[in-house]
Amino acid sequence: MVMEPEVGEVIFELVRNGPYLKCSAIHVATGLEVSAFGPAAEPEGLKRIALAKLKRALAAR
Structure with a gap:
């Protein structure tokens, strides 16, 4: 669990799955979940992408 200043608590x-990695970001307060897929060698990059998608999804609510 990570505390993000703009969003609050987020679980990654x-x-x-083979050479690919799925990163899910779940907003603790709302239960909203988004996912990002990419190369297994870039887990931190996928976390950044998933967090950006989560922020957009929360803003659209």
């Missing part, structure tokens, strides 16, 4: 889940 990383699941590897």
Whole structure:
């Protein structure tokens, strides 16, 4: 669990499938979940992408 200043608490889940990685970001307060897919060698980059998608999804609510 990570505390993001703009969003609040966010849980990241990383699941590897061969050479790919799925990163899910879950907003604790609302239960909203978004996912990003990419190369398994870039987990931190996928976390940044998933967090950006989560921020956009929360702003659209």
